[in-house]
Amino acid sequence: MNELDQLYQQVILDHSKRRIGSPLVEATAGHLHGESHQHNPICGDQIRVRVELNDEDHFESMSWEGEGCSISMASASVLSELLPELTKDEFLDKLEIFREMMRSKGNFEPDEEVLEDAAAFVGVSKFPARVKCAMLAWVAAEAAMLGANK
Amino acid sequence: MQTMTGQPEAQVSLSAVEVQRIKADFEILEHQVNGTDVVYLDSGATSQKPRCVYEAEQHFYENANAAVHRGAHTLAVEATEIYEEARETVAKFIGARTNELVWTSNATEALNLISYSMSNASLGRGGEEAARFRIGPGDEILTTEIEHHANLIPWQELAFRTGATLRYVPVAEDGALRYDLLDELVTEKTKLVAFTHVSNVLGTITDTRRFVDAARKVGALTVLDGCQSVPHLPVDVKELDVDFMAFSGHKMLGPTGIGALYGREELLNAMPPFLTGGSMITVVDMEHAQFLPAPQRFEAGTQRIAQTHGLATAVSYLQEIGMDRIAQWEEHLGAMLYEGLSKIDGVRVFGPSDAPRIGTVPFEVLGVHPHDVGQYLDSRGIAVRVGHHCAQPLHRALGITATTRASTYLYNTEEDIKALIDALGTVREYFGV
Numbered sequence: 001m002n003e004l005d006q007l008y009q010q011v012i013l014d015h016s017k018r019r020i021g022s023p024l025v026e027a028t029a030g031h032l033h034g035e036s037h038q039h040n041p042i043c044g045d046q047i048r049v050r051v052e053l054n055d056e057d058h059f060e061s062m063s064w065e066g067e068g069c070s071i072s073m074a075s076a077s078v079l080s081e082l083l084p085e086l087t088k089d090e091f092l093d094k095l096e097i098f099r100e101m102m103r104s105k106g107n108f109e110p111d112e113e114v115l116e117d118a119a120a121f122v123g124v125s126k127f128p129a130r131v132k133c134a135m136l137a138w139v140a141a142e143a144a145m146l147g148a149n150k
Numbered sequence: 151m152q153t154m155t156g157q158p159e160a161q162v163s164l165s166a167v168e169v170q171r172i173k174a175d176f177e178i179l180e181h182q183v184n185g186t187d188v189v190y191l192d193s194g195a196t197s198q199k200p201r202c203v204y205e206a207e208q209h210f211y212e213n214a215n216a217a218v219h220r221g222a223h224t225l226a227v228e229a230t231e232i233y234e235e236a237r238e239t240v241a242k243f244i245g246a247r248t249n250e251l252v253w254t255s256n257a258t259e260a261l262n263l264i265s266y267s268m269s270n271a272s273l274g275r276g277g278e279e280a281a282r283f284r285i286g287p288g289d290e291i292l293t294t295e296i297e298h299h300a301n302l303i304p305w306q307e308l309a310f311r312t313g314a315t316l317r318y319v320p321v322a323e324d325g326a327l328r329y330d331l332l333d334e335l336v337t338e339k340t341k342l343v344a345f346t347h348v349s350n351v352l353g354t355i356t357d358t359r360r361f362v363d364a365a366r367k368v369g370a371l372t373v374l375d376g377c378q379s380v381p382h383l384p385v386d387v388k389e390l391d392v393d394f395m396a397f398s399g400h401k402m403l404g405p406t407g408i409g410a411l412y413g414r415e416e417l418l419n420a421m422p423p424f425l426t427g428g429s430m431i432t433v434v435d436m437e438h439a440q441f442l443p444a445p446q447r448f449e450a451g452t453q454r455i456a457q458t459h460g461l462a463t464a465v466s467y468l469q470e471i472g473m474d475r476i477a478q479w480e481e482h483l484g485a486m487l488y489e490g491l492s493k494i495d496g497v498r499v500f501g502p503s504d505a506p507r508i509g510t511v512p513f514e515v516l517g518v519h520p521h522d523v524g525q526y527l528d529s530r531g532i533a534v535r536v537g538h539h540c541a542q543p544l545h546r547a548l549g550i551t552a553t554t555r556a557s558t559y560l561y562n563t564e565e566d567i568k569a570l571i572d573a574l575g576t577v578r579e580y581f582g583v
Binding site for chain 2: 002003004007008013017042043044045067068069070071127130133
């Protein structure tokens with residue numbers, strides 16, 4: 001696989017079209033929920049992410065709306081699939097692993113058991129200019145979680 | 151030698167052979183990117199530099215480096231000569247007198263210089279001499295919807311600082327400036343009209359005469375953004391009849407870190423300074439300072455001497471080839487780009503079809519985000535710019551957030567354009583659109 005094909009793996013292209021979790025859905029009344037709007041000033045890409053958590057601090061759902069390149073849209077879709085049922089700490093652990101992978105410049109063996117479809121983004125880490133695209137939804141989800149209230 | 155049409159040869163566009171020869175002066179264009187020859191179509195962002203430009207900088211550091219306008223030793227004298235000769239060369243290049251060219255770090259700083267000088271005048275600095283630069287509530291600044299952020303935000307900020315109102319000339323659906331609204335928008339309240347000579351996104355050339363005439367009628371100052379015109383077209387500020395013009399060195403084969411502001415001599419000498427400090431004063435006591443006339447009045451602190459020398463060398467290089475001929479070659483490349491891209495299935499080109507343009511064309515590939523288009527092209531060694539190109543309002547007016555932009559310069563060949571057109575034919579297939 002050449003570098004471009006590693007970047008645009010089929011699973012990424014598929015997710016960029018399926019856009020799991022989009023559009024935004026209203027949070028259930030009484031549930032812990034939070035929202036975050038993130039911008040990539042370089043290209044004008046933007047995303048609004050909403051997360052909902054239940055009383056046991058488990059994620060119920062993530063929904064989003066956004067505009068951006070296939071990497072940023074696929075990343076939001078993948079995360080929407082990954083997030084439900086995770087605890088806050090489990091999400092933060094995966095975020096740390098994802099971030100480490102993004103900083104690896106391609107030197108990373110992702111564990112698909114842990115990252116699921118997000119493992120496909122390892123190819124992005126070879127393209128420093130695109131790391132921000134991949135991180136956008138994750139950063140938004142983290143900010144939404146940290147700001148969540150009832 | 152005469153050509154078939156009886157025109158002297160100097161009037162003829164560059165030939166393919168000459169362009170190859172020019173290209174050979176640019177070391178970086180001989181490099182490979184992603185295993186293929188680089189096709190550089192991002193000169194609108196920054197141009198590549200011929201060897202002579204960085205060799206000139208090296209020569210300066212090896213032979214004449216010293217601070218200018220201070221010190222009596224030989225090196226200081228030589229450095230000052232090089233610095234002032236560079237000013238003369240660049241001033242002549244745009245049809246200005248030597249004292250009408252102020253060095254800045256870039257065009258952005260040049261535009262901010264005017265903006266801050268006007269706020270200083272509005273606070274009473276510069277006295278009665280600077281009265282015509284005062285601006286306040288009830289006054290208006292006029293700009294346009296196609297401006298680069300550098301020719302918009304300094305005016306927004308000037309309006310915030312002084313209480314003046316910022317207005318703008320909007321664009322039509324295709325991005326063409328609404329010249330028909332100029333008479334309505336330029337009134338007795340208008341104190342300053344700031345507009346671009348060439349759109350950095352659309353590549354279209356502004357009908358500057360209409361702006362200048364409208365501004366003159368009411369006595370408003372005119373500020374021209376020459377960033378995309380000075381590198382590509384013959385530009386004469388006296389013919390254009392503008393009061394100020396800002397441009398940057400790095401887009402015209404020169405080094406980064408150097409730009410310039412042209413201003414009419416009588417205006418520059420009446421304006422209060424923007425940056426203050428060493429090298430711009432005559433007499434200083436603990437309470438007051440008196441300022442040198444322009445251009446020194448606006449050149450506080452140690453200056454970018456090697457960079458001015460590099461830029462002057464770039465200007466000599468351009469002059470040797472001839473700006474008329476460069477403009478004709480790029481007009482040819484621009485037409486090839488516009489027509490070639492328009493014909494590709496699933497590619498939409500932006501900008502009015504009938505406006506004169508340089509070799510800059512923005513487009514979108516339907517169903518593929520510009521960032522992905524740029525990445526795909528990069529894998530084939532083709533460098534283009536993606537994003538909003540520092541012109542968010544224009545993109546909003548066109549109903550989009552980002553575009554892909556190809557922009558040429560004198561070293562681009564017809565093969566470069568063909569390579570881009572060829573690659574764009576397969577983008578949608580790759581992304582499964």
